[in-house]
Amino acid sequence: MAIFDRTVDVDVVVAGGGTAGCAAAIAAARRGHRVLLVEESNCLGGVSTTGGVNEWFASLEGLGDIFARVVRELDAFGARFGRFYNPEYLKIVWQLMVEEAGVEVLFHASVIDAVAGDGQVHRVRVVACSQAIEVTARYFIDATGEGDLAALAGAQFMLGDPATGRTLHMSLTCLLHDTGQPVTPYLPPGLSPIDRPEDLPGLRTYHRLPDGRVYCNMTKVMAYDPTDPFDLSAAEREARRQLIRTVHYLQRFHYPTYMLCASGAKIGIREGRRILGDYVLTEADITGAGPRDQADGVAVGTCQIDFHSLTQAGDAGRRQRVEPYAIPLRCLIARGFANLLMAGKCASGDQVAQSSFRMTPTCCAMGQAAGTTAALALESAADNIRAVDITRLRGELTAAGMELDPARHQAFAP
Numbered sequence: 001m002a003i004f005d006r007t008v009d010v011d012v013v014v015a016g017g018g019t020a021g022c023a024a025a026i027a028a029a030r031r032g033h034r035v036l037l038v039e040e041s042n043c044l045g046g047v048s049t050t051g052g053v054n055e056w057f058a059s060l061e062g063l064g065d066i067f068a069r070v071v072r073e074l075d076a077f078g079a080r081f082g083r084f085y086n087p088e089y090l091k092i093v094w095q096l097m098v099e100e101a102g103v104e105v106l107f108h109a110s111v112i113d114a115v116a117g118d119g120q121v122h123r124v125r126v127v128a129c130s131q132a133i134e135v136t137a138r139y140f141i142d143a144t145g146e147g148d149l150a151a152l153a154g155a156q157f158m159l160g161d162p163a164t165g166r167t168l169h170m171s172l173t174c175l176l177h178d179t180g181q182p183v184t185p186y187l188p189p190g191l192s193p194i195d196r197p198e199d200l201p202g203l204r205t206y207h208r209l210p211d212g213r214v215y216c217n218m219t220k221v222m223a224y225d226p227t228d229p230f231d232l233s234a235a236e237r238e239a240r241r242q243l244i245r246t247v248h249y250l251q252r253f254h255y256p257t258y259m260l261c262a263s264g265a266k267i268g269i270r271e272g273r274r275i276l277g278d279y280v281l282t283e284a285d286i287t288g289a290g291p292r293d294q295a296d297g298v299a300v301g302t303c304q305i306d307f308h309s310l311t312q313a314g315d316a317g318r319r320q321r322v323e324p325y326a327i328p329l330r331c332l333i334a335r336g337f338a339n340l341l342m343a344g345k346c347a348s349g350d351q352v353a354q355s356s357f358r359m360t361p362t363c364c365a366m367g368q369a370a371g372t373t374a375a376l377a378l379e380s381a382a383d384n385i386r387a388v389d390i391t392r393l394r395g396e397l398t399a400a401g402m403e404l405d406p407a408r409h410q411a412f413a414p
């Protein structure tokens with residue numbers, strides 16, 4: 001037994017300090033609840049910071065006061081350029097907002113086990129600094145992106161294409177900086193050069209931002225399972241090989257004075273487990289001609305279907321504009337559990353719907369909704385998250401700047 005074992009008790013545990021987790025933790029803590037935010041990395045923001053993403057895909061209005069504050073703070077730093085931003089500043093913004101709300105943050109900490117029974121999660125086990133910490137709570141919010149907490153608790157989940165299990169590809173993003181003089185592109189032996197844009201492994205996304213950095217999202221690592229430890233490590237290695245090949249390409253054809261200066265701290269995972277909720281948002285829900293509103297809508301998705309080909313390299317895939325649609329609270333409640341919510345890209349949806357609602361701004365709105373729901377459940381002494389009064393919840397979210405009527409949002413398709 002570890003000599004430093006200890007137990008912590010809080011009202012709400014939020015697993016994962018990415019976008020959804022930060023928003024969930026802030027929403028619950030600012031109402032006076034004791035919230036522990038458990039994060040594997042040394043900073044907040046998840047894929048939108050440590051994953052090296054510099055860009056938002058969604059209409060940016062009406063997503064709640066938490067996202068609006070993020071935008072304002074980045075603007076104050078001069079670190080936002082339309083839908084692009086500098087993730088180093090985003091790490092600071094999230095940290096200060098989380099501290100202001102009174103959230104307790106545990107960095108370098110992984111949720112590695114969950115004890116559940118009788119339709120309740122009772123506690124989670126966290127490891128940090130090689131020490132085990134048991135955390136008990138009334139409500140648990142899984143914002144790990146890959147649905148780790150819910151899976152550990154025994155919740156059902158979906159993973160990848162129903163036929164093949166393939167998830168959307170992973171990517172390691174990078175930044176280039178201008179040295180002001182010609183550089184000598186170099187490719188180590190064993191790595192093949194890329195000479196034509198059509199041979200690039202992934203998206204041809206390279207943008208020179210107003211602050212002088214070049215943001216590149218060009219690698220495509222397919223057919224690895226992001227929830228399998230060995231697959232994930234193999235994906236990281238494959239991504240870095242692709243990354244140096246794409247940098248070599250960019251130096252020869254586009255940026256002859258630029259050098260690589262940073263890459264994502266971890267490979268970016270677009271899709272992991274999608275936890276089965278009381279409702280599964282489907283492709284038909286977001287593309288159909290029917291009503292886009294739902295009586296228990298707690299967030300609105302606006303982004304196009306952004307479904308990269310699961311089998312072809314390059315930028316092949318399906319991009320389809322969709323009209324704004326409601327994300328029901330039922331997609332944020334784990335089926336069969338009274339006190340387990342999920343928010344962000346691991347929410348309950350089919351693979352196509354997830355390719356739209358996985359976008360960062362939408363994850364923020366889902367997080368705010370999940371945290372507010374947990375707070376209302378605590379305040380009403382409900383013993384089941386489903387007992388929360390939906391009219392009251394929607395009223396609280398609206399008062400906090402969230403526009404819940406999909407018809408009042410703009411569709412986003414760049």
Ligand SMILES: Cc1cc2nc3c(=O)[nH]c(=O)nc-3n(C[C@H](O)[C@H](O)[C@H](O)COP(=O)(O)OP(=O)(O)OC[C@H]3O[C@@H](n4cnc5c(N)ncnc54)[C@H](O)[C@@H]3O)c2cc1C
Nearest residue numbers: 016018019020040046047057110111145268344345359360
């Ligand atoms: C390469 C790439 C490009 C993208 N481009 C865009 C774009 O242009 N625009 C856009 O809007 N969106 C984009 N996305 C999607 C978007 O960035 C993510 O889907 C979104 O940020 C996910 O937020 P999240 O909070 O759900 O999860 P995450 O950001 O993944 O956060 C989950 C957090 O949980 C932590 N964690 C995981 N497991 C555990 C555990 N067991 N214990 C403790 N902590 C844990 C992780 O460290 C992480 O910080 C992109 C994604 C990728 C991968």
